Amino acid sequence: MIMMRALVLTGPGKAEVQQVPEPVAAVGQVIVDVERAGVCGTDVELFTGEMSYLHSGVSSYPLRPGHEWSGTVRAVGPGVDESWAGRRVTGDTMIGCGHCRRCIAGRHHVCPDRHELGIRDGLAGALAEQLAFPAAYLHALPDTVDATAGALVEPAGNAQRCVDAAALAPGERLLILGTGTIGLLTAMLARARGIEVHLLGERAGRDDAWTRETLPDLPWDAVVDASNGPELPGLAVSLVEPGRRVVYIGLSGTPSLIDTRDAVLKDVTTVGILGASAGLAPAIAAFASGSVDPRPLVAATVGLGSAAEILAGRRPAGSATGPKILINPQL
Incomplete structure (x- = not known):
């Protein structure tokens, strides 16, 4: 049996690189040599044990994380188009059953029986040298999107x-929390x-980022809450212009309170976002065209052996100021 290295979460606060069997492509799957994998807040919550899926039973230890990734297809399984071999790819995190009412309607990302790569039980994640992945959920990466940008496609979606x-x-005003x-x-x-x-948050040298104290009194045509502060969902409703939209993608560790009277009396539309699925193709197109370059967000790229330290909150020495740490599983 041929072995490879993979990061394994064995319990709350416990992670180690283990030798595990190399994956074999099942029907409809490909095998990918992973070139880059991002560490995100969900991975950290799985590591600490705070992730809600661990308490609801859809995720359990031992668990192999990693859902932001890029790589090259090394092998294709039965039923997969041979043209995928050798192609640079990334993939959707949300893997639906394919036959339920939601999947048929194009909402596979909320399929009740979905897999979430490296998050829910059933499909091992990309913090490993190789990844078995369903070909139906692959996205090809153009030559203008390198491995670093490719690993940022999922959050960009x-x-x-x-x-x-x-x-x-164009010309309207967006506030991002x-x-x-x-x-x-x-x-x-x-x-x-x-x-x-x-933006409302840490300044980090930006002239477009404000604190609560310095936020200008401007009409906000939409507000996106990408924070984990339990008080910010309510703030978003209070700040947005009447008749406009608040978009929620951040999750706090405790329940957030929104006064629905504020939303109703302001005629505010609130939208929740779960998963990148519908945004992956346009994100790749934005990266490929050069209209968006995500690479300055990467503070450092380290080897797989450093992944546990990153999950524990330790940034590598000499890191840049960006928020994202990438793992190169081949190191």
């Missing part, structure tokens, strides 16, 4: 859905559409 849901025209990866990608994609963007 989420951000793209936020921009779409905000329903703004949170300056993490999703918030900053949302800002990049919105600006590429000609939208005026402001």
Whole structure:
């Protein structure tokens, strides 16, 4: 049996690189040599044990995380088009059953029996040298999208859905709560559409990022909450212009309170975003065209052996200021 290295979460606060069997492509699957994999807040919550899926029973230890990734197809399984072999790819995190009412209607990302790569039980994640992945959920990467940008397609797909849901025209004003990866990608994609963007969060040297104390008194045509602050969903409703939209993608560790009277009396539309699925193709197109370059968001790229330290919150020495750490599983 041929073995490979993979990161395995064995319990709350416990992670180690283990030797595991190399995956074999089942019907409809490909095998990918993973070139880059991102570490995101969901991975951290799975590591700490705070992730709600661990308490609802859809996720359990041992667990192999990683759902933001790019790589090259090394082998194809039965029933898969041979042309995928050798192609550079990324993929959808949300893997639906394919035959339920929601999947048939194009809402596979909320399929009740879905897999979530590296998150829910059933499909091992991309923090490994190789990944078995269903070909139906692959997205090809153009030559202009390198491995680093390719690993940022998944969070950018989420951000793209936020921009779409905000329903703004060029020249209108968007406020984004949170300056993490999703918030900053949302800002990049919105600006590429000609939208005026402001952020509420850590300044990090930006002239478009405000604190609660310095936030200007402007009409906000839409607000995207990409934070984890339990008080910010309510703030979003209070700040947005009447008759416009609030988009929620951030999750707090405790329940958030929204006064529905505020939403009703302001005629506010609120939209929740789960998953990147519908945003992946346009995110790839934005990266490929050069209208959005996500690579400055990457603070460092480290080897698989450093992944546990990253999950524990330790940034590599010499890291840049960006919010994203990438793993190269081949190192």
